[in-house]
Amino acid sequence: MSPLIKTILRGICLIILLSVLGFSVQSGGLGGVFNQDWVDDNVRGAGIKGNLIFVFGAGLVIALGLPRQIISFLGGYAFGLLLGTGLALVATSLGCVISFTFARFMGRELVSARFPTRLKKANGFLRYNSFAMALLIRLLPLGSNLVTNLVAGVSSASALGFLAGSVLGYIPQTIIFALLGSGINLDPAFRITSSVLLFVLSAALGVYLYRRYRQGQELNGGLE
Template sequence: MSERARAVAKLLVLAAGLVVAGLLLRWLGAMLGTEWVDRRIRGQGLWGEGVFLLVGMMATAVGIPRQGVAFLGGYAFGAVVGTGLSLLAQLLGCALSFGWARLVGRGWAERRLAGRFGRRLRPLRDALAASPFGATLALRLLPLGNNLALNLLAGMAGIAILPFVAASAIGYLPQTVVFALLGKGIRVDGAWQLGLSALLLLGSIAIGFALLRRHRAGRALEE
């Protein structure tokens, strides 16, 4: 296959992936909720856990907020099991969108970085490339930002997947615990779970901002 044919094939895969992601985002966004959990997940044993894991992975991969996945995990399975399953689903979704961007999106990204959008994206891309673990951890600990956008940017930057996923796991954990506790607290009307989740969220935000002030990724975001 010629170089031009490979470029066209990658462009077609990129376009198809965007269309599929958009359709999945619309479908999953309409489907997910506590009613779906009550009907399809809770009380279904391993089958329910497997369905939740698969749907949570797809939801995270196409851009549904990972905090929503954690909330439903806590609602369905309780704080401990819900945190574990939600975290695994988030990491699988993270790796899926990262891998897709790395396989088909790097050439497209380089052209965008060389154009008028590069001035904004290049500093953050360079921060990720220089320190994949540290920059990813600092960015994951913040409640602001876009999880999918960071997955795609990291994949397009060509950084190693292991430090990226490892830092994502650590950075995801505080908010995953927070929202799993919220889901559990809503289901059982548990005031202490709701209070603890609020304190943990404030703590994770403070740590994230402290890391960003010290890290190159923070300066890139400010720019």
Template sequence: MYQKICSLFASKGLQKGLLFLLVCAILGSLISTLPLFDTFNRQWVDSTIRNNGVLGVGYFMMFSAGAMAIGCPRQVMAFLGGYAFGFMQGTLLSVAGALIGCILCFFISRFLFRPFIKRRYAQRILRVNDFLKDKPMTKTIVIRLLPAGNNLLTNILAGVTDVKARHFLTGSAIGYIPQMAIFALMGKGIVVLSIWKIGLSVLLFCISTALSVRLYKQYKHSKLIQSTAASAVSESVRA
């Protein structure tokens, strides 16, 4: 058990994720407490986003979807969503924004830039296609649960694979939720200066990472067993 915990914390993905959480917490605390940022963080957010009704939600949705479509980390948008709208609404809006950005990248890649992307990322596309060809929705969820990874590149590469759009997009929408909820909770915790909300978000992040890494390793191990078995059958047939 101890060794498993040590190996988890030795994971580069978890280390990067925890560092990202720490950076968000520090920046959020500075923005919330320093007079220098008072006009921006309270008056601007209140007037433009939080208390601006449907228009404020629209502004956030357009900004978050556009930002994530060009590569902004989805965790940043979830943090801002929690900061502006609170935990529940911030989570839902940031997930919706991430999904819109994912849809844009996926279909632009599939219908406009397919030949160029296939030439540029041929080997990566083969690996992604090989991973997603069985149980694509479940495996997409696993990919989205991982703390590390390039969200933009994943969307682009998936767009030129054989995976069906409904499987990839549904899996993405479900897989986005845990991390978006964690970072929205962190954003809400910063607003109200709640230590327990911040601490809970870190704990949930560690649990989510542990589960996602375990699932990913299980799928890779299963794939290796299937490949070995297929090779053995092929050799026996030739013999």
């Protein structure tokens, strides 16, 4: 079985696991604590302050290594699809900025020593078009978000290009997992099924773009 197929299967397993967890919370009596009314009273009721608490708290734990898909799921579960997607995307982007900046300005030696092989690959991959390559990396459901951010921070990647490409590339999976989270409270069968299908389509798009990139590299190498 190819690494990509394994990764897609792990993603689907994560979707199933989060769905089961969400329904367990609802049916176990905790739904009254974490449902929309609780969010309205304790987070949304605080206006911008409540949203900032979610964004900065989630951004910090993403910077420390929590999978961004979990934050997107929680955003959709707590705030609904549209607002949950927006807040989760901002939080994920903030986590990316924090870990990238740490690696570039404070953790260069640590990251270089810990991930020498990945750093070499990142330099070759991100060097010439950091925006497009970062976008491609985020579309592919491969690897660790934290490790990617750290290695990119130490590499020769353009900070602005990498961060902009990452934000754009985060959007599909953020929507997918926020949709999944929102489905715990509303139309679960449709939203969970849609999440699985969209995840597979997103992965397929990433693979297609990566293959186009590889073909272009081989063509350029032949012309040289």
